[in-house]
Amino acid sequence: xxxxxxxxxxxxxxxxxxxxxxxxxxxxxxxxxxxxxxxxxxxxxxxxxxxxxxxxxxxxxxxxxxxxxxxxxxxxxxxxxxxxxxxxxxxxxxxxxxxxxxxxxxxxxxxxxxxxxxxxxxxxxxxxxxxxxxxxxxxxxxxxxxxxxxxxxxxxxxxxxxxxxxxxxxxxxxxxxxxxxxxxxxxxxxxxxxxxxxxxxxxxxxxxxxxxxxxxxxxxxxxxxxxxxxxxxxxxxxxxxxxxxxxxxxxxxxxxxxxxxxxxxxxxxxxxxxxxxxxxxxxxxxxxxxxxxxxxxxxxxxxxxxxxxxxxxxxxxxxxxxxxxxxxxxxxxxxxxxxxxxxxxxxxxxxxxxxxxxxxxxxxxxxxxxxxxxxxxxxxxxxxxxxxxxxxxxxxxxxxxxxxxxxxxxxxxxxxxxxxxxxxxxxxxxxxxxxxxxxxxxxxxxxxxxxxxxxxxxxxx
Amino acid sequence: xxxxxxxxxxxxxxxxxxxxxxxxxxxxxxxxxxxxxxxxxxxxxxxxxxxxxxxxxxxxxxxxxxxxxxxxxxxxxxxxxxxxxxxxxxxxxxxxxxxxxxxxxxxxxxxxxxxxxxxxxxxxxxxxxxxxxxxxxxxxxxxxxxxxxxxxxxxxxxxxxxxxxxxxxxxxxxxxxxxxxxxxxxxxxx
Ligand code: SF4
Numbered sequence: 001x002x003x004x005x006x007x008x009x010x011x012x013x014x015x016x017x018x019x020x021x022x023x024x025x026x027x028x029x030x031x032x033x034x035x036x037x038x039x040x041x042x043x044x045x046x047x048x049x050x051x052x053x054x055x056x057x058x059x060x061x062x063x064x065x066x067x068x069x070x071x072x073x074x075x076x077x078x079x080x081x082x083x084x085x086x087x088x089x090x091x092x093x094x095x096x097x098x099x100x101x102x103x104x105x106x107x108x109x110x111x112x113x114x115x116x117x118x119x120x121x122x123x124x125x126x127x128x129x130x131x132x133x134x135x136x137x138x139x140x141x142x143x144x145x146x147x148x149x150x151x152x153x154x155x156x157x158x159x160x161x162x163x164x165x166x167x168x169x170x171x172x173x174x175x176x177x178x179x180x181x182x183x184x185x186x187x188x189x190x191x192x193x194x195x196x197x198x199x200x201x202x203x204x205x206x207x208x209x210x211x212x213x214x215x216x217x218x219x220x221x222x223x224x225x226x227x228x229x230x231x232x233x234x235x236x237x238x239x240x241x242x243x244x245x246x247x248x249x250x251x252x253x254x255x256x257x258x259x260x261x262x263x264x265x266x267x268x269x270x271x272x273x274x275x276x277x278x279x280x281x282x283x284x285x286x287x288x289x290x291x292x293x294x295x296x297x298x299x300x301x302x303x304x305x306x307x308x309x310x311x312x313x314x315x316x317x318x319x320x321x322x323x324x325x326x327x328x329x330x331x332x333x334x335x336x337x338x339x340x341x342x343x344x345x346x347x348x349x350x351x352x353x354x355x356x357x358x359x360x361x362x363x364x365x366x367x368x369x370x371x372x373x374x375x376x377x378x379x380x381x382x383x384x385x386x387x388x389x390x391x392x393x394x395x396x397x398x399x400x401x402x403x404x405x406x407x408x409x410x411x412x413x414x415x416x417x418x419x420x421x422x423x424x425x426x427x428x429x430x431x432x433x434x435x436x437x438x439x440x441x442x443x444x445x446x447x448x449x450x451x452x453x454x455x456x457x458x459x460x461x
Numbered sequence: 462x463x464x465x466x467x468x469x470x471x472x473x474x475x476x477x478x479x480x481x482x483x484x485x486x487x488x489x490x491x492x493x494x495x496x497x498x499x500x501x502x503x504x505x506x507x508x509x510x511x512x513x514x515x516x517x518x519x520x521x522x523x524x525x526x527x528x529x530x531x532x533x534x535x536x537x538x539x540x541x542x543x544x545x546x547x548x549x550x551x552x553x554x555x556x557x558x559x560x561x562x563x564x565x566x567x568x569x570x571x572x573x574x575x576x577x578x579x580x581x582x583x584x585x586x587x588x589x590x591x592x593x594x595x596x597x598x599x600x601x602x603x604x605x606x607x608x609x610x611x612x613x614x615x616x617x618x619x620x621x622x623x624x625x626x627x628x629x630x631x632x633x634x635x636x637x638x639x640x641x642x643x644x645x646x647x648x649x650x651x
Contacts, residue, residue, distance in 0.1 A: 014645040015638055021620045024638050026645055036542065038494035043632070064492050081492040088494045132541040132565060146541035148569035149496075150631070158635040160642055164618065166564075196479055197535040197561050230538065232564055296479050296538070314478055409488040416511055428483040428539060430506045 003168050003274040004237050005203045007267075008143045012126045014160055022162040028125040028142075030155045031111045032059035032098065034089040035409075036130025040153035041092040051096040052159045058120055059093050060101040061086055062110045064410055067372050067399035075103070078411030096156070109375020109401045112136035112343035116220065117377050119249025123238035123265040128155060133343050133425065135226040139219035140246070141238035141268045143203070146227065166232065167277035169202040170270075173210040175284035180461035182353065183218030184345060184423070184442035186210070187225040188290040192300035194280060199231030202278065205270060206236050210284035216245040217349040224344045225425050228297035237269045289461050292427045292440040293330060294318035299427075303331055303445070303457050321429055322437050323419070331455055337420035338369040338396075338450040339432070340443055342406035345423035346374030350443040351382045354423075355390040357447035357458055362395055364453030369396035370412065372404040396450070408433045421449045462574050464628035467599045468555050473519075473527035474592040480532055481539035482566065486548040488540075499544055500551030528555040529596055531588045535559070537566025537577075546570040546577075556598055558605070560585040571621045572631060580605065584613035600626050 002010075015024035030053075037059070044051070051057060064082040066075050077083035093100040101107040101114055108114070112133055115121040121137045127144035128134060130152040137144035147161065154161055171190060191198075204226050206219075214222065219236045226234030236242075243262050246252045253261045288302035295318040301307070308315060309326035319326060324333075340346070340354045351373065363369045371391045373379040379401055382388055388398045404412040406424035408431065414420045416435030423446050427438035441449070444458035490502035507518050515521050530549065536559040537545060546569050549557065556576035570577035576598055580588070584605070588594075597606040600622055606612045624631060 014641050019619055020623070022618075024635065024641065026642070035491050039496045039543075042494075047632075049636075079492060085492045085494055130541055130543075132539070134541075146565055148541055148543035148565060148572065150543060150569065150572045154632055154635055157632060158638070158642060159646075160635055160638065162620070162631060162635060196538060197563070200535070200561060200564055227565075230535070230563060296481065317477075407488045409491055426481075426483065426539065428481045430487055431483050434487070434506050434511060 001271055001273055001275060003270045003276060004141060004205055004235055004268055005143065005168050008124055008126070008141070009165055011124065017164055022164045024160050025126060025163045027128050027155050027159055027161060028056060029115070029120060029127045030057045031115055031127065031129035031134070032057060032089070032152070033063055033111050033129070033131065034061050034085045035063045036149050037092065037152055038085065038088045039149050040130070040156055041096065043153040044096070044156055049157045051098065051156050054097040054099070056159060057098045057156070058101070058115070059089060059098050060108055060111050060114050061089060061103070063403045063407060065402045066410055067402045067404045067412055069400060082410065106376050109378065110343045110346060110403055112220070112224065113346060113374035113378065116140065116216070117249065117375060119246055119252030122246065122252065122261070123242060124268050128161065132227045133224050135232065135234045136220050136224040136343055138223040138226070138233055138235040139216060140242055141235055141265065143233055143235070145232040166203045167201055169199060169204045169231070169278040169280065170276040171204055171206050171280045171282065172208040173206065173282045173284050174208040175210055177210050177213065177284045177287060180444065180458060181287050181289065182442040182444060183214050183221035185287055185290045187222045188292065188297070188300045188440065189287045190282065191225065191229045191297050192290065193282065194229050196228065196296050196298035197230040199226060199229035202231050203233040203235065204231045205276070206234060211236055212239065215349065216241060217347045220347070221344055225297065228425055238265050289442065289445055289457060291330065291445060291455070293322065293324060295321055295427060295429050297425065297427060297440060301330060303455070305330060331457060333419070333455045335367060335421050335439070335449055335454060336418040337414050338367055338446050339372070339405040339420055339422040339424065340370070340446055341372030341374065341404055342424035343374065344425040345443050346372060346378065348378050348381050350423065351378065351387050354443040354447035355387045357444055358390050358394040358396070358451065361451045363450045366453045367450050369450045370399060370405055371396050372399045373401050375401050405432055407431070408436070414438070421446045421455060462628045462630070465574060465576070465625050466601055467597060468528070468576060469595065469597045470528035470555060471526070471593055471595050472529045472531045472588065473524045474531045474589055476533050476589055478533035479535045479538055482537060482542050482545045483539055485537070485545040486542065491542060491544055496547050498551060499548035500553065503548040503552035525553070527593065528553060529598070530554045530557045532557060532559045533589070535561045535563060538563040541565045541569070543569045543573070546573045546575045550575050558588060571625065574625065576625070578605070578615050578617070580613050580615050587611065
């Protein structure tokens with residue numbers, strides 16, 4: 001009768017929920033970055049509180065950090081304030097005893113890339129971070145969600161959160177995905193189907209044969225964008241694919257502890273008769289290469305479609321902002337920038353998919369293409385395979401790891417009016433820079449578009 | 462946090478649906494390590510042109526003095542940045558009313574004393590159609606009273622309501638659970 005979400009939830013209830021008060025929920029892993037933590041550490045300091053569990057807290061630097069290398073030993077921060085923010089996390093980490101994956105550690109990267117690749121993210125955990133894309137970690141069968149800075153303070157001081165249990169939604173994607181269809185296409189299709197507020201108040205479990213067929217990178221892409229449908233949390237039940245990914249990761253259990261962990265993790269599935277508050281069914285065969293045309297992630301369309309011509313005020317505003325005519329074909333629209341990276345699509349398999357489209361090709365002269373690996377490790381692994389040579393030979397920029405143009409707060413921006421095809425997760429007005437326009441797409445679509453200089457269908461589709 | 466039992470103020474309407482946190486405060490203002498002074502950055506890209514000049518947006522010309530923001534559906538979607546409610550509060554808003562408010566934004570707002578209130582679609586439509594009216598938001602009765610006897614009820618989580626009305630310090634509340642937390646930790650370690 002019990003869903004995966006409920007099983008993991010119940011294992012973490014310290015004080016049960018009542019009508020008068022939310023549950024006190026125990027948090028296994030707290031990920032921290034420089035943007036949403038300084039005010040929380042200040043709060044602890046001003047109350048004279050300690051960090052309760054340094055061993056369950058892991059910090060990295062990603063949002064405000066430059067993606068260009070040091071010049072004369074100095075990183076080129078966009079502003080002194082950004083530099084100060086990074087220095088503040090360093091100080092707080094030292095004061096409170098938090099492990100920081102800093103520059104030079106070889107382990108730094110986007111918070112939602114490093115947690116899994118270090119093996120810190122594990123099935124059955126509760127994981128939080130002051131960042132809405134924490135839902136990424138749900139790909140391992142963890143309950144993972146974003147919190148605000150006040151709550152960051154709560155977890156630092158008590159290792160717990162006050163939470164009411166959300167409703168549960170099953171999204172079943174059944175059948176076989178068509179050739180060349182990636183997890184990004186699947187999630188953009190889902191968001192388009194249920195809407196940007198379709199998941200509000202729910203924890204999603206992605207189920208079905210098409211989901212099982214995804215590798216861990218794909219499952220992370222999927223869970224990552226749960227929040228773009230309004231759901232704080234998205235999960236996939238762990239299976240052999242999950243265990244194979246985690247085995248031998250630096251922070252994963254070893255030896256007998258590993259065997260015991262896998263035995264425990266195998267129980268983390270929804271029971272056959274589990275009741276979900278809502279069920280959504282999607283046929284895998286219906287999913288085409290999907291992108292966004294508008295100004296929120298639910299304004300999506302398959303590449304064979306045209307920009308909708310409905311005269312709804314919001315569509316009209318989005319069309320104007322993006323510079324589309326109603327009914328215009330999506331494919332063929334000239335573009336200015338391509339961004340490959342982010343916690344959605346900045347992992348090794350994403351870079352491989354992009355390189356695959358670029359091999360032996362040149363980026364169109366009109367286009368600026370930025371490739372930003374999600375972490376130090378992704379960068380090393382990509383270079384070991386020679387992917388960077390493919391990008392550089394094509395005329396793309398190969399950068400240091402970080403959030404970069406996904407959030408455009410480190411100086412990597414799309415100029416006003418320019419149109420970017422981006423593998424990130426948000427196409428809100430100005431997300432990639434004031435006046436910037438964003439089309440969300442998979443790495444293959446983005447790379448194919450870079451070559452064509454216009455929105456394009458990738459080769460393998 | 463100061464206890465709040467009711468708010469009497471006038472409304473300012475932003476009709477757009479899906480106003481996301483990147484509109485409420487653009488990411489480039491998030492490099493701060495403080496929580497004060499963010500009103501300047503509120504809706505910055507709506508309020509200021511590329512050359513820094515103030516635009517003719519109603520947020521610049523009409524919002525002053527109105528402490529209740531009535532917004533289109535699904536307000537506050539997007540990121541978890543608590544800078545969003547900090548910016549709205551510093552700009553002068555004390556409440557946001559919509560027909561749907563994103564979960565993380567709502568939780569952040571209520572923790573900072575910004576009343577994030579979801580009303581039913583009919584009440585929402587009325588409020589969108591009648592800008593600059595005086596409302597009394599009453600947490601005791603969970604009602605909003607408007608002009609000429611207009612009123613609507615809203616739901617608010619019992620705990621969030623108690624925290625607002627009694628000025629409960631949520632971190633203090635959690636720390637008071639220390640015994641239960643320690644017991645949980647040792648039971649799991651065993
Ligand atoms: S890559 Fe983008 S979405 Fe992901 S954590 Fe960084 S800023 Fe947030």
